[in-house]
Amino acid sequence: MEIVVEPGYEGDIVVEVGGTAGLSGELTVAKAITPVSITASAKPVVKVGTISEAGTLTITENKAEAIGDDSDDQIIVDLPQGVRWAATPTVKVTSGDLDIDEGNVKTQKDGEEDDNQLVIPIETSSTEPSTIEISNIKYIVDRTVPEGDIKVKVQGPAVVETKSDSKTADYFADIRNGSVYIDSEEAFDLESGHLFDKTGTAASTVNATVATPGAGGQTASFIIGSTTYTVNGVEATMDVAAYTKDGRTYLPVRYVAYALGITPENILWDGKTATFIGNGRVVQATPGSSVLTINGAPVTMDVPTENVNGRVMVPFRWVAQVFGAQVNYDDATQTVTMTL
Numbered sequence: 001m002e003i004v005v006e007p008g009y010e011g012d013i014v015v016e017v018g019g020t021a022g023l024s025g026e027l028t029v030a031k032a033i034t035p036v037s038i039t040a041s042a043k044p045v046v047k048v049g050t051i052s053e054a055g056t057l058t059i060t061e062n063k064a065e066a067i068g069d070d071s072d073d074q075i076i077v078d079l080p081q082g083v084r085w086a087a088t089p090t091v092k093v094t095s096g097d098l099d100i101d102e103g104n105v106k107t108q109k110d111g112e113e114d115d116n117q118l119v120i121p122i123e124t125s126s127t128e129p130s131t132i133e134i135s136n137i138k139y140i141v142d143r144t145v146p147e148g149d150i151k152v153k154v155q156g157p158a159v160v161e162t163k164s165d166s167k168t169a170d171y172f173a174d175i176r177n178g179s180v181y182i183d184s185e186e187a188f189d190l191e192s193g194h195l196f197d198k199t200g201t202a203a204s205t206v207n208a209t210v211a212t213p214g215a216g217g218q219t220a221s222f223i224i225g226s227t228t229y230t231v232n233g234v235e236a237t238m239d240v241a242a243y244t245k246d247g248r249t250y251l252p253v254r255y256v257a258y259a260l261g262i263t264p265e266n267i268l269w270d271g272k273t274a275t276f277i278g279n280g281r282v283v284q285a286t287p288g289s290s291v292l293t294i295n296g297a298p299v300t301m302d303v304p305t306e307n308v309n310g311r312v313m314v315p316f317r318w319v320a321q322v323f324g325a326q327v328n329y330d331d332a333t334q335t336v337t338m339t340l
Contacts, residue, residue, distance in 0.1 A: 096130025
């Protein structure tokens with residue numbers, strides 16, 4: 001007898017026996033264990049609208065080969081809505097012989113949530129239970145995130161087969177017109193009616209707690225020529241370096257918004273104009289133009305917004321000051337600092 005167990009369930013598999021033969025009662029036929037468990041080294045307090053450090057995560061196999069290694073197998077570490085990875089953390093196997101593709105660990109979108117998931121590709125399954133450590137974790141916490149725990153979920157086809165079309169099709173031999181048949185009866189649609197469709201999590205834990213920001217605002221700093229920047233002392237990484245031109249520091253729209261605590265849904269791009277919405281202001285910048293529009297009123301900057309290799313680059317001081325921030329530049333260290 002083979003059974004399919006809902007992801008995340010562990011405990012006895014109990015069969016209830018009945019019928020006309022006179023036999024009745026319950027019989028334990030198996031014990032379910034989760035393929036992996038996850039723990040956190042700490043649960044620090046993080047503030048909304050900031051970049052903050054979170055506790056190190058450890059994913060532990062509960063038996064050898066629990067993490068699959070098919071060609072498309074990967075572990076996905078999923079964050080709640082409004083919480084994103086500020087940069088790709090350090091991921092390594094710390095015990096056992098599981099082989100992961102460290103060079104292709106990356107963050108990705110989850111629907112409309114940018115950088116909401118961490119993807120860990122699996123090369124070869126283990127012959128002994130293994131552990132994966134995820135360290136140097138930094139989160140960007142939107143102002144939309146309520147107070148409370150940040151729950152981290154372990155998902156993906158390497159640990160949850162019931163959410164994979166290919167694995168489901170391989171398991172059930174009777175597939176007709178996109179539907180799975182069991183004992184000649186149509187059971188569910190292969191594409192949209194996965195087994196346990198609402199459950200895709202193998203394990204979860206909490207590695208940070210969200211609190212609303214107190215007095216004092218936030219500080220961000222950028223070094224010219226570097227992709228590293230800090231918000232409230234926590235380092236993060238941009239995908240393009242800051243640069244200066246005509247005495248002004250230029251940064252990509254996305255990271256200016258992070259520094260100002262503006263949420264991604266309040267940064268708009270229509271192919272011509274970048275729009276920032278926050279603190280009661282609507283600010284618009286157009287590549288090639290020196291005009292900055294603030295709540296519909298034009299203000300002329302001394303340098304234009306630029307488009308560099310498809311990136312909208314804005315003069316940081318002008319945009320930051322519009323939102324009430326103070327900006328200072330240290331020529332000796334080539335560092336621009338914003339205090340909001």
